[in-house]
Structure formats: structure tokens, C-alpha cells
Amino acid sequence: MIEMLRKINLSRAVRTMQELFPEEYNFYPRSWILPEEYQQFSTQIRMVRENDATVNPTFIVKPDGGSQGDGIYLIRDPSDLKLMTGSQAKQAVVQEYIQKPLLIDKLKFDIRLYVLIKSLEPLEIYIAKEGLTRFCTEPYQEPSQKNLSHVFMHLTNYSLNVHSGNFVHSDSQSTGSKRTLSSVLYRLAAKGVDIKKVWSDIIALVIKTVIAVVPELKVYYQADIPPGKPGPTCFQILGFDILLMKNLKPVLLEVNSNPSMRIEHEKEVAPGVFEYVPSPVDEEVKVGVIRDTLRLMDPGHKKPSISQPRAGGSEHRDEIPMEAGTRERSPDEGGLPSLCLKQVYPKYTKQFNFLRLVERIAALFIRFLGVKGNMRLGPTAFRTFIRTCKLSNSNFTMASVDILYIDITRRWLGTVPDSREAGMGLQAFVEAFFFLAGRRFKSLVLREQVVSLLELCEAQLESQSGGEDRRSVSCSRALPRAVNSQTLGLANPQLGSPAPLRRARCYLNH
Incomplete structure (x- = not known):
């Protein structure tokens, strides 16, 4: 999974699907793989500018094996690419920068959604009904030559923004630099946004992305797992990073094979002295994901009941992230809350199997x-x-x-x-x-x-x-x-x- 979700491999897998199903896979930014596609990238940018001198797109460069925002930078010209590390060419992906993100409190933000791949044969996918939203710490401005290096304005990575003097650790789940997804969706709903449609589009993006990477995963899988072994042999929790555009269309930024499950942050209580402080937002989201993954994967435990889809073609529009603290208790499981993980595949096989x-x-x-x-x-x-x-x-x-x-x-x-x-x-x-x-x-x-x-x-x-x-x-x-x-x-x-x-x-x- 780590190998498959490196930025280059993910880009290649999605690109193959874009060739077959361009309308279905238009949620991933146009990408070029470096260094092999540098010439192609340079030529295309030159042609765009020759056709319209007013167009000056921005691009974001991501090292292939990078994580936590490490090594990411913005450019406006191919000549600004840092192609070498010593004598070796850097493996990276360069992507079109999303120019019109949805803003809340004038800040750019992204969504971290946790997804459980329960098995490959048959393919089973679960999505956590609650997620995180991570906010930038500097008010957003459209990228220009002057502000390209302002990481706190353009990059949503928590590991970067936590070092900003403007980062707000909040005890509330609806304020601060890290909030619950439900608090953001309900705030949008109060403005008249159809959040069921937004949630439906996010589910579709997740399923389509998993379908794109499954073929190569199966090649790795068959090399290691004995054929005909009954029951699930392995599972993985993934972290999907998704950006909402101003028109509410979700865009896939990347998928993390090993997302952070920390539920506390470091706080400096005296010069050079740090202590760990619980994070209510992280706890609300991550504890449920881990607990329910173990409940689903435990082969000796009574299987949690999974609601069946209703008739019709758009049933995945009905359930949206819940407000904090609204989970019902499940009497058949020793008073545990009901599952926060929602099965989306094979539940919605009819809509997506053609892919x-x-x-x-x-x-x-x-x-x-x-x-x-x-x-x-x-x-x-x-x-x-x-x-x-x-x-x-x-x-x-x-x-x-x-x-x-x-x-x-x-x-x-x-x-x-x-x-x-x-x-x-x-x-x-x-x-x-x-x-x-x-x-x-x-x-x-x-x-x-x-x-x-x-x-x-x-x-x-x-x-x-x-x-x-x-x-x-x-x-x-x-x-x-x-x-x-x-x-x-x-x-x-x-x-x-x-x-x-x-x-x-x-x-x-x-």
C-alpha cells in the first residue's frame, strides 16, 4: 500500500483511469511526473502562454516520497523546478494548483477523511462518517509571484501550520485551526449548501480512487498471500486529503497509506519544556475509526449490522457526517456506540462496477x-x-x-x-x-x-x-x-x- 500510494504511482493509476473514463476521473488535478515528463510539462506551459499571454497558471511540486508537507513548493515557471539532489534527479509530481478553493473565515482548508480497505477479494470499502478539516493560518490570496513562498496561506498540512504563530488549538470542534468535518458541513448547510450532494460527491471520489489503485494492489497481494485463504488476510486505514473548490466540487490532493492517529499535540509550557495535551477534535474522529476497524476486522466477534441500501440509484446521498456526540449506543455490542464507519462498497456496486x-x-x-x-x-x-x-x-x-x-x-x-x-x-x-x-x-x-x-x-x-x-x-x-x-x-x-x-x-x- 505504501508503494502504491506514493505520489507518482497514484498519479499513474488515476491517469490510466482518466484515459478510459475522463468524465468520471476529473477530480484529480492535471499532473506531470518528474524528471521523465519535464520536457512535456515545459512545452505545454509554453504553448498555454503563447495562446493567451494573460494566463499564468501556478503549479505545486510534491516529492514522490514526501509526507507532512516536506519538500512541497509552488512555482509559476518550469525553470523554477528544483530537479536535482546532488547528482541525482528528484522524483516528484508537479500538479496544477487549484486556484479557487472554498474559503471559511477567509482561510483555505482541506478535509482529512479516514477510509478502511477491509479486503480486496471481495473489495470492501468503509468511510468514516466524521472527518477532520485542517485550516491554513494565513488569510488566502490568489497565488502571485510575491506570495508563492507563503506556506501558511497555500498549504493546508497540519504539520506545517502547527508551527505558525497563528495556529489555534481549540477545545471546540467547530473553531480553531483543526475542526470536525461535520461542523464545517453544517455551517455550509446554514448558508443553503446541499451538503448531501457534497457528501455524495466525496464518497464517489473515494470509491473511484480505490478502484484506480486496486489492480496493482492485487498484483502485490497475489505475490504474498496464499490463494484460497478464507477470510480477510490484511486491511489498511487510509487518509484521503480532499479540497473543496469554490463551486463545492471535491478535488483529490493525495492519499496517505499511514495517516497519523495521534490524539494529542505538543504544547510548550515553559521555554524548552513541552507536554502532551489532548486534542478533542482528533479524539472525536480517530478513536472511533480505530475502535470500529477492530470491531469490523475481529473474525471471532459478532458482525456489526450494516444497513442495506434503499432502492434507487443515489442512496449514498442520504447519510452525511454526524454532529459531535450524536452517536447512538448499540445494546448488542456491550454499550459500544454504533459504527462510525459506513460501508460504501460493495454497497454501491451498481453505480461503480463499470469502472x-x-x-x-x-x-x-x-x-x-x-x-x-x-x-x-x-x-x-x-x-x-x-x-x-x-x-x-x-x-x-x-x-x-x-x-x-x-x-x-x-x-x-x-x-x-x-x-x-x-x-x-x-x-x-x-x-x-x-x-x-x-x-x-x-x-x-x-x-x-x-x-x-x-x-x-x-x-x-x-x-x-x-x-x-x-x-x-x-x-x-x-x-x-x-x-x-x-x-x-x-x-x-x-x-x-x-x-x-x-x-x-x-x-x-x-
């Missing part, structure tokens, strides 16, 4: 890996995949297959510094699959190309194994043949040819 296309590609990838614990596909295994699914022909010979494998694998290995593992990883395999789908089904848009190739591969596997493999390979049925994607509002003729597809096409022209 799980890349998981089906990952299932093919895992099937052809062969040796237990292996996480990369060798050239022979890739050839076996092509032959088994009958993807070669007179126009696409096995020699062409080898060229495709070598070129894509070499380029992906070049993006990982000091990588000693040979072979094709999942992200490279997904790019190859997109290429093969585009080659085979030229007249369709990318998403429909991918669905068509998946169905072809899964049908071939089923025919060769009497139906047994199809159940394991098809981890979810996305867009069945009988359903027209346009009726689901998914078709996008503007998609064109995504970058990996364009790159892969040129390989076979050499």
Missing part, C-alpha cells in the same frame, strides 16, 4: 505470471498470453509481438531509477493491452476497444478451460455486450488516441 476495467486486465496479467511471488511478465509469458488469446495474425506476427514487448518494457524500466527487476510490470502490460485493443478495434473509442478485447480474451480462456478460468479472470463485468455505452452516458468521441497508445503505435512502424 473496474483495469482489474480485468490485471486478472489476465496475474494469470500469465506463472511462478508464485512473481510480479513481472517475462517475454515467454507475454508470448503465451498473445497465443492463448489468439491475438497474432499475418499482419501482427510474433516478431512484432517481441518488438512491442521489448520497447514498452525498456521504456517503463527507464522510469524507475535503480530498478533491478527485469520484465513487464502491470502498468507496462496495461499500455500494451491498450495498444492491442486499438489495433484490433480501430473504429471504437478507447474504452470500447478495451472492453471488446477483454471479452475476446476472456472468451478464449473460457473455451480452452471449460469455463473455469473465466470466473477467475473476469473480476467484474463492465459494460456487457447488450448494453450500449452511450445509454450509460459514457461515450466520449473526444477521447482520441491517448499518449501510451500513440507511443505504442510508433513502435511497430520502425
Whole structure:
């Protein structure tokens, strides 16, 4: 999980989903991966300025392995990037800075939401009904060359703002520099904001983000966990950092694989003398998350009852974060409060299952890996995949297959510094699959190309194994043949040819 949620890997996973479902994944800022995409970033910014001299966007640079705001800085020109650490190139993500954040008390803030991944097979996701809001400590101004270095104005990280002279440790859950999410939502509701819609959008963002990272997680998982082991084998609490824009649209900033669970802060009671002081806001949110995670994961304990969704397509709009102190007691669990963790998946499977296309590609990838614990596909295994699914022909010979494998694998290995593992990883395999789908089904848009190739591969596997493999390979049925994607509002003729597809096409022209 730590590896998957590094900023570069998360950006790549979301970007793949943006290629397939651009309208569904528009909650993540446009990003470039450094140093490999520096030239592309510089060229695009130059073109934007040439087209309109009044446009001067701001960007935020985040070190790949950074945490707690460490190493983050703002720039307005590519030449301001700090690309080197000594003799080594810095791995980082540069993102468009969100220009119009929602302000409260003239301050920028973000939301920290705790999410429990209870299991991968089947996928189970829970969201805490209460979260934190972390406020900047300097009144917000739109970024300019003069204020780019004002971290207390632009960056919401608690670990940065706690060092500001303006930081307010409050005993109230609705004032100070750290507040409960419910106190902020109810304040917005008093101004007429539809907070059920805001909460619904946040839930959708969380589910879509988890769906984006699950395929690669499953590759790691199968390498370590014995197949067929009953019950949940591992779980993880994640910290989602979300920004609300002025128009109330939630934007994903990042996901933390190991979010802080401290419920106290240091206070200087005398020069150089510190003591730990309880934080009521942290306690209100985090104690419930830890307690209820243990209740859900304890296999010997009576399972907490989970409310079933009501009929209709938008049931996840009904429950919003609760006001502090309103939790009911649960008599069947020794007087413990009712669960503060709300199940959102598989509860809302119908709304989101069509997004799980890349998981089906990952299932093919895992099937052809062969040796237990292996996480990369060798050239022979890739050839076996092509032959088994009958993807070669007179126009696409096995020699062409080898060229495709070598070129894509070499380029992906070049993006990982000091990588000693040979072979094709999942992200490279997904790019190859997109290429093969585009080659085979030229007249369709990318998403429909991918669905068509998946169905072809899964049908071939089923025919060769009497139906047994199809159940394991098809981890979810996305867009069945009988359903027209346009009726689901998914078709996008503007998609064109995504970058990996364009790159892969040129390989076979050499």
C-alpha cells in the first residue's frame, strides 16, 4: 500500500483511469511526473502562454516520497523546478494548483477523511462518517509571484501550520485551526449548501480512487498471500486529503497509506519544556475509526449490522457526517456506540462496477505470471498470453509481438531509477493491452476497444478451460455486450488516441 500510494504511482493509476473514463476521473488535478515528463510539462506551459499571454497558471511540486508537507513548493515557471539532489534527479509530481478553493473565515482548508480497505477479494470499502478539516493560518490570496513562498496561506498540512504563530488549538470542534468535518458541513448547510450532494460527491471520489489503485494492489497481494485463504488476510486505514473548490466540487490532493492517529499535540509550557495535551477534535474522529476497524476486522466477534441500501440509484446521498456526540449506543455490542464507519462498497456496486476495467486486465496479467511471488511478465509469458488469446495474425506476427514487448518494457524500466527487476510490470502490460485493443478495434473509442478485447480474451480462456478460468479472470463485468455505452452516458468521441497508445503505435512502424 505504501508503494502504491506514493505520489507518482497514484498519479499513474488515476491517469490510466482518466484515459478510459475522463468524465468520471476529473477530480484529480492535471499532473506531470518528474524528471521523465519535464520536457512535456515545459512545452505545454509554453504553448498555454503563447495562446493567451494573460494566463499564468501556478503549479505545486510534491516529492514522490514526501509526507507532512516536506519538500512541497509552488512555482509559476518550469525553470523554477528544483530537479536535482546532488547528482541525482528528484522524483516528484508537479500538479496544477487549484486556484479557487472554498474559503471559511477567509482561510483555505482541506478535509482529512479516514477510509478502511477491509479486503480486496471481495473489495470492501468503509468511510468514516466524521472527518477532520485542517485550516491554513494565513488569510488566502490568489497565488502571485510575491506570495508563492507563503506556506501558511497555500498549504493546508497540519504539520506545517502547527508551527505558525497563528495556529489555534481549540477545545471546540467547530473553531480553531483543526475542526470536525461535520461542523464545517453544517455551517455550509446554514448558508443553503446541499451538503448531501457534497457528501455524495466525496464518497464517489473515494470509491473511484480505490478502484484506480486496486489492480496493482492485487498484483502485490497475489505475490504474498496464499490463494484460497478464507477470510480477510490484511486491511489498511487510509487518509484521503480532499479540497473543496469554490463551486463545492471535491478535488483529490493525495492519499496517505499511514495517516497519523495521534490524539494529542505538543504544547510548550515553559521555554524548552513541552507536554502532551489532548486534542478533542482528533479524539472525536480517530478513536472511533480505530475502535470500529477492530470491531469490523475481529473474525471471532459478532458482525456489526450494516444497513442495506434503499432502492434507487443515489442512496449514498442520504447519510452525511454526524454532529459531535450524536452517536447512538448499540445494546448488542456491550454499550459500544454504533459504527462510525459506513460501508460504501460493495454497497454501491451498481453505480461503480463499470469502472473496474483495469482489474480485468490485471486478472489476465496475474494469470500469465506463472511462478508464485512473481510480479513481472517475462517475454515467454507475454508470448503465451498473445497465443492463448489468439491475438497474432499475418499482419501482427510474433516478431512484432517481441518488438512491442521489448520497447514498452525498456521504456517503463527507464522510469524507475535503480530498478533491478527485469520484465513487464502491470502498468507496462496495461499500455500494451491498450495498444492491442486499438489495433484490433480501430473504429471504437478507447474504452470500447478495451472492453471488446477483454471479452475476446476472456472468451478464449473460457473455451480452452471449460469455463473455469473465466470466473477467475473476469473480476467484474463492465459494460456487457447488450448494453450500449452511450445509454450509460459514457461515450466520449473526444477521447482520441491517448499518449501510451500513440507511443505504442510508433513502435511497430520502425
